[in-house]
Amino acid sequence: MKVLHLNAGNETGGGMNHILSLLNKLDHDEVILGVLEEGEMVQRADQLGIQTEKFKQAFPFDLSVLFQIKRYIQQENIDIIHTHGPRANVLLRMLKSKISIPWVLTLHSDPNDDFIGHGMKGELFMHLHKRAIRSADHCLAISERFRTRLLQMNVPDHKITTIYNGIDFSVRPEVNLQREELGFREGDFLVAMVARFEAVKQHELALNSFATFLKREKRAHLLLIGDGTLEDQLKRQCKALEIEDHVHFLGFRPDVEALLPMMDLTLLTSKSESFPLVLLESARAGVPAITTDVGGVDKLIPSRKYGWIIEQPEAEVIAGALNQAYSLKGIELESIGESFREFASSRFSLHHFAAQVNQVYHLFPEIPTKVECNG
Structure with a gap:
């Protein structure tokens, strides 16, 4: 199985760590990080040995990137596309009718709060993002409150799975600063x-x-x-x-x-x-x-x-x-x-988190093999 994880690529905080931690825990031969911008996220992915693919956009609303993503999915025999973040979600809604693979979406933040302070443009993109979310084949909610938010947006209950974040608690810094x-x-x-x-x-x-x-x-x-x-x-x-x-x-x-x-x-x-x-x-x-x-x-x-x-x-x-x-x-x-x-x-380990995501991928009967977790 091959899973393409698509994100804008400009994350630097919790969203970046969420995605990279998940991909690093899954089999590196079966996951690809697709980005629309190069930055800290790509550098960290390279350090972790995670395969990356850069889809070039001249500007954030450059829709020519849709042809690049579609061609990559076909050429690389991608089985599932998993999107993270508003820009990736909106693009996939536009592309969905042109591809024949399942689309999984992770809701990292409340769509009502993503564009606070961005005026009318923010209001428009918020509505586009909500429409995109409703179009995904399955949504991962990172809390029960986000599950409730998805239900309020008329996403069917059977298309939602709540999965809490996890991290590797065995990690310790090489040197603690004083x-x-x-x-x-x-x-x-x-x-x-x-x-x-x-x-x-x-x-x-x-x-x-x-x-x-x-x-x-x-x-x-x-x-x-x-x-x-x-x-x-x-x-x-x-x-x-x-x-x-x-x-x-x-x-x-x-x-x-x-x-x-x-x-x-x-x-x-x-x-x-x-x-x-x-x-x-x-x-x-x-x-x-x-x-x-x-x-x-x-x-x-x-x-x-x-x-x-x-x-x-x-x-x-x-x-x-x-x-x-x-x-x-x-x-x-x-x-x-x-x-x-x-x-x-004892409750929020990285291994448990990745295993739950893996289970969601296998909700789709057309997926023949299993993505394995490292460790």
Whole structure:
């Protein structure tokens, strides 16, 4: 069997890690990563030995790429096409009537939130994306909430499978960075937020919450790991809140797994998520998290024993959770982090995740052989 995974290729965060982790776990001889743009994702795929195919687009709405994809499917005898992300999904809807293979789609994010802040163009593409989703032969939802969203979009129940993300909990960084290397001291309270600087991640809420918390705890620092279109705006907000000395923009970092172990806490204030990989990475590092109540986070943090879920996304409420965590700094907070790691590792392994995806591929009777999982 050959499965072509199609994505825009411009992912740098959880979506990229989701796709690459899955492909790396499946048999490399039977999966291909198809991209519409070259970037960090292709570089990482090459490092992992994952076969890639670049479909060239002159601009994001260049439909000549459809002929390239169709020709590749025919020439390489592709058995299934698996799309990830709005652009790939919309293109496949246009191509679906021209190909005769099953189309599987993974819903990584809420379609209603994908184009926040993009005006009328965003509204149009949101509607096109929803139509595309309804056309897929099968949809993978990365949380029960996303399954509900698909049902609300009139996707039939039998065409939906809920599959939670997984990561390899045996992975450890070759070298753990030390606080002193980034200019911090042992007694500082370090909070990391790993997220793209885009509206859906609600960094402004995180900054307002942290500013409220900082009024009480002057040794706290917020480390923002990522990049995006709102970076300058967020830096201005820090200056207006007079917290610029306690908020650190680290940019996009390929070594997040080396940074997390030095943290006391991770923070996620997203408006919408599926099943955030950054929380799984935090669990792997044994670092507890505070997160808004999005996607499937309740499956990962089912009680206060494992972290904090904020049901009311308000600055005062999040600041209160930060205060609680700070009061536990030391053995108690470390104990929560260890419980978080043990709970997540027993339920959300990469092997289990890949095996579930493999089962979906074999829902189609015309698929003759089995895609094997590595390891």
